[in-house]
Amino acid sequence: MKLEIRNMSKSFKGYPALRDVSVSFETGIYALLGPNGSGKSTFMNILTDNIIPDSGSVYLAIDGKRLSLGDDPGSFLNHIGYMPQEARLYPDFTVSEFCEYVAVLKNLPKAEANRNISDIMRSLELDDIKGKKIRTLSGGMKQRLSLAQAIIGSPDILLLDEPTAGLDPKQRISIRNFISRTALSKTVIYATHVVSDIEFIARDIIMLKNGSVIENAPLGELTKKIEGKVWILPCAETEVQKLQKSYRVTNIARDEDSGNVLLRVLSDEKPDVSAKTVAPTLEDYYLYVFDDIPVSTE
């Protein structure tokens, strides 16, 4: 199975949301990483035929067939499960009614649907609330239900747009683990701006900036690019503000032994003789690329 996007562009009122994006996906989890407004949702909505691109094409090679989204959206979309960033679902449906309805819409035979829904509910811990009306669910429960509807019918490609938005850490981990398990035989495109969500589960990281793909590589390759540029800088508490003005500080921690403050600094050069390099993480790279940590001016 291979999903291929070629030269895709889309503008809204003259503002480019996607610029000549070409990327392909095979089995595994792909992180679509970028800040808000970078084009992630536009990308997802084009793949689900909810937005028509200005140019470009989308193909899916599967079971010896080559399906084009533009020519035959129905056949293409049969392979897609989509969890959008926001959907109100149906407030007067119960959780199980909603899942059954989705199964009917996905044309699943009843027996298969029951089995499938039952598995998903158990995995996403929706079992206990299956009789509850959707209007009464918390944000986290609704997110899990939204994820459940995408997975019903075991689609070959899962498009998840900010699936952990608004969840507490425990729920994030639970959903992340579920997605990892589910993705063993699927293509999962996971759009997020939360680096920790995908850091350990994505096979490739695709970074979008202002609608363009600026990176498309495995995690190791990306972090390698900033090896030697991430520093731990010990300092006194009184110096923190001054150092924040001079360097891009990505984290501030306290060293319990020495009582010093440990600044995690992104810098091309060694910020101080006492600074030591550490292994970069995806978050470091993200901040390095997007320059999201401004040097403090206070």
Add this chain to the structure above:
Amino acid sequence: MLKYEIKKSLNKYSLFGVLFVLIFTVLQVLMQYNYGVAIGIVDSMYHFKGSEHIERNKEIADSFSGRMMDDDFFMDFDTAVLRSVESDENGNFNAKGSLQMSSLYQFYGALRTDEYLSLGVLSTDMDSVFVDNKPIFYYTDNWKVMRNIISSIQLIIIFAGGIIASPLFSKEYSDGMTQIIHTMHHGRRKFALVKFASALIQITLLYVVIIGIIVISVGAIWGFHNPAADIRVMTDAAYISMKESISCAELILLQIFVGYFAAVAVTAVAALFSSAINRTNVTLVSCFAFIILPALLPVGKIDSETVKKFVTLMPVNSINLLTPNWAVHDYNTDVIWLYGAVVLLLTIICCVMSAYFYVRHKIA
């Protein structure tokens, strides 16, 4: 899919809506029962109400049943009505000075005055119509009551059609559900079809229940007497001037048919607006404008017969098709078929177009 689609519409707001229509229907029946002053042979605003009013009218009417409505009939009828009033109320009515003795008598009396003819409401010379083809008199208050209540409720049901169908697609759009549903196997054409079916079932159920309540309650109170009576017996100028006459039961059936198709057409129009507009409240306002605007047009002042006919065939006017105002213009069975064809075509076009808009709906 259909049961889930219907479930989407069943919420507290829709239940309130149904309750409102039910209460309005029952109130209409009660109003006619207690204050049905303009209906009966003896208008008894001040002295007779409810069952007494019904019984009195029926008693007088029954004594004239089967008689041809010629000049002798009207004279005898007038005398009988006056006698009935005087003997029961010992002349108290006359003191009030506002009693309308007999709507039928008064009506035919008025028809013969120059003043009435000069109003130009009737296109036909009444006397000439009656010379060759005088109707046979029967008690028809029951059918008049039924016709009046059905007319007023049909307007409510037409608006209900708009309310039922306005959120059909708009709500899916605004809730962001279309984005998901469009990716599903049955999320496009079949989804749209099921939506139409759901709206059709809802408006049909509402219509059948409400009309059923009216027919049963009016039948229980006023009775189903004389269904074959000529509608010209009713005290409406338009019926008397009709080129073709039908029976009271046929009138009611046709009225039910016309109102139902009007409600279905409005439902289809609302579905079309809904498929093209992202916000339910905007859809609803557009739909109501569609219903109301043609009624605000000065149909009487329009010269073009075609335009006039078109405007009068709009759903809000269609419920007047079989009531006097409409019939005065141009009632005949051809109009009914024309109406049916126009409404059916409108419904089909709206459904096809809304399916088209829904299937091609994009968020940008």
